[in-house]
Amino acid sequence: MRIVIVGDGRMGRAVASLAEARGHTIEALIGRVENTDGRALTSHKLEGADVAVEFTRPDAAPANLERLIEAGIPVVTGTTGWLEHLPRISALVERRGGALLHAANFSLGVHLFLRAAQDLARRFAGRPEFDAFILEEHHAAKLDAPSGTARELQRRAGAADPARSFGITSVRAGATPGTHLLAYDGVYERVTLAHLARSREGFAAGALAAAEWLPGRPGVHTVEDMLFGGSG
Numbered sequence: 001m002r003i004v005i006v007g008d009g010r011m012g013r014a015v016a017s018l019a020e021a022r023g024h025t026i027e028a029l030i031g032r033v034e035n036t037d038g039r040a041l042t043s044h045k046l047e048g049a050d051v052a053v054e055f056t057r058p059d060a061a062p063a064n065l066e067r068l069i070e071a072g073i074p075v076v077t078g079t080t081g082w083l084e085h086l087p088r089i090s091a092l093v094e095r096r097g098g099a100l101l102h103a104a105n106f107s108l109g110v111h112l113f114l115r116a117a118q119d120l121a122r123r124f125a126g127r128p129e130f131d132a133f134i135l136e137e138h139h140a141a142k143l144d145a146p147s148g149t150a151r152e153l154q155r156r157a158g159a160a161d162p163a164r165s166f167g168i169t170s171v172r173a174g175a176t177p178g179t180h181l182l183a184y185d186g187v188y189e190r191v192t193l194a195h196l197a198r199s200r201e202g203f204a205a206g207a208l209a210a211a212e213w214l215p216g217r218p219g220v221h222t223v224e225d226m227l228f229g230g231s232g
Contacts (some may be wrong), residue, residue, distance in 0.1 A: 003211060004052040004073065005029045006041070006064050011055040011078060014204035015211075022208070032056065038063035046071050051211045058082045058144060065089050065100065074099035074217075076210045078106055078203065081144035090220045101214050101221040104148025106206030110180070111223055113195040114149075114156055117182045120193055121160035130184040130191075132157070132164050137171040137179040145170035149180055157182060177203075 001024045005012045008031035016026050027049045034040045035056075041064065046052070051074045054064050058081030068075040069092050077100070086102070093100050105111075124130055134157075136150040146154075146168040154166045166182075177197040184191045197203070206223065213226050 001025070001212065001215075002027045002048055002050045004046060004049040005055075006035065006052055006068070007055040007079075008032070009055060010200055011203060011207070012053070014200050015053050015055070015207050018201065018204050018208050019211075024208075032060070035060070035064070038067040041067035041071065043071065046073055049073055051076065051215050053077075053207055053211050055079055055207075061085075062089065066092060069093055069096050069098040069100065072096065072098065074101075074214045076101045076207055076214055078103055078207055080104045080148035083148075086220075093218075093220050097218050099214050099216075099218050099221070101210045101223070101226065103206075103210070103223045104152060105178070106203045106210065106223060107178075107195070107197060108206060108227065109202070110149060110195050110197075111227055113180070113193070114153060117153055117193055118156040118160045120182065120184075120191075121157040121164075121166075124184050124191075125161040125163070127184075130186045132161075132166050132182070132184050134166055134168045135171070135179075135181045135183065136168065137173070137176050139175050139177065140172050142172055145172060147178070147180070149178070153180060153182060 003019050003024055004027050005016050008029050028045050030040050052068050054077040056079050061079040061082040062085040136147050150168050157166045177200050179196045181194040
C-alpha cells in the first residue's frame with residue numbers, strides 16, 4: 001500500500017516507520033513548514049497514493065482534510081481539537097464520495113476502556129454517596145485540553161448517568177504519552193478505571209490498521225466502526 005503521511009511530528013514519523021516495517025511504501029512525508037493551509041497537498045505529491053494519514057495541529061487539520069478529500073484520497077486523521085468543522089468536512093466527503101476515518105485515540109485498549117467506563121457509569125448511577133471525576137494526563141507538547149479521549153469519556157459516562165457531572169482535570173507535563181482515569185470517590189472508598197499508554201507505537205499501530213482498513217469504504221467512520229462494526 002502507498003501511503004502519504006501529513007505531519008512530520010512524533011506520531012507521523014512513528015506511523016511512517018511502522019508502515020515501512022510492514023512492507024508499505026511512504027509516498028511522501030509532508031511537514032508543517034511546507035504545508036501552510038494545505039498548499040503542499042498537490043496532485044503531484046498525492047499521485048499514486050492509496051491512503052493518507054494525517055497527524056497535525058487543530059488549526060491545520062480542516063484545510064488538510066479538505067485538500068485530501070477533494071483529491072480523492074481516503075484519509076485517516078488522529079488530529080484532535082478540530083471537530084467543530086466535522087459537519088462541513090462530512091458534507092464534503094458525501095459530495096465527493098470520499099472516505100474519512102477520524103479518531104481522538106487509535107489505541108485498541110482505549111476503545112475497550114471507553115465501553116467499560118460506560119458500563120461502570122451505569123452501575124454507579126443513583127449512588128450520590130460517590131463523587132465522580134475524570135483525570136487525563138499528556139505530554140507537555142499536546143495542545144488541546146481536555147483531550148479528545150477525555151471528552152468522549154465524559155460524553156459516554158454522562159449518557160449512562162445523566163444526573164451526574166463528570167468534571168475533567170487535565171495535566172500537561174513531561175513526556176507522558178497519555179493517561180485517562182475515571183474515578184468514583186466516596187468517604188470510605190474509591191473505585192477507579194484507568195487506561196495508561198506505554199508508548200506512541202500503540203497509537204501508530206492503530207492508525208496504520210485504520211489506513212489498511214479504510215480504502216474501499218466510502219463515508220465518515222470512527223475506530224468503533226473499524227473494530228466493532230459500529231455496534232453499541
